[in-house]
Amino acid sequence: MKSVGVSPIVRLACRCMARLIQIFALYVIFHGHYSPGGGFQGGALLAAAVILIRIGEGRPVSQVELSSSATLGIGSFGALLFGGVGLLALLGGGNFLQYDALPSFGLSPVGLHYWGILVIELGVALAVMAILVSIFDVLTEDDESEG
């Protein structure tokens, strides 16, 4: 995707829309406790915003946004964040992903459930975003090397 052939109107629209989509994605992730939405949907929206920047602005700008080499690492981090919360509960003497057994920082069991759900939603969002962007990268990689 070279940015040469893209018209300024499309570039400006991509630039504005991507920020709006990112803000909406963060809202979807963090407001998932009260309204429809959650990690998967928010992560897909974040990936859509990054892909929109990759299409509209071209490689050099979008690599600053989210580097291609970092996507797999971020994806692993998201999945491991989810598994880490589960294992932490296991270490605390409960079952896998039993939030009551997490180390409580002055929180009630209900509060532990609340924050545990938020952390694993973040993990899902990071994993989904990174994987969708990395698939897009690997699909468009050849166009770059050929110019």
Place this chain on the structure above:
Amino acid sequence: MSSVIELLLYLLLIASALVAINVKDLLAAAVTTSVFSFVIAILFIEMGAVDVGFTEAVVGAGVLGVYFIMMILRTTRRTED
């Protein structure tokens, strides 16, 4: 009134699916697949499953359409059969 709109959405769903599997131009097929995903997302939301409809709209109509168009740009636009 609501059931009329629902019937229209179902008809649009079937029409877009038939177009997507019958059309020769792969780019048109990709776009109609996105239309199919969007209509089915609206139907999900109308039935009360907002979460499923949300996911379908973002992944099916947005990201998957981009993937299909990327693959068409890298390969050929015409089908063999």
Place this chain on the structure above:
Amino acid sequence: MLYVVRDLPPRGDVEAPLHAKSSEVGSPAAGTYYIESSYKDAGTDNIVTVVLADYRGFDTFGETVVVFAAGAACLLILRGRRRS
């Protein structure tokens, strides 16, 4: 299949067996339990989020791992073909 579909309860039917307090053999139904106790257990309004992330957390973990594995496989196959 169409013959069986006629016997299903209409959408949004409160009297449907799915929304009963207990099933026909007397065991408590899962859906009613979630609706009654999800806010007390997790302090979260959205029942879907509580079911996905709390009661059925292991399923969601599996889903995340499947998405990650699919992406990694895609990456390996496409990159590997390019090298050779």
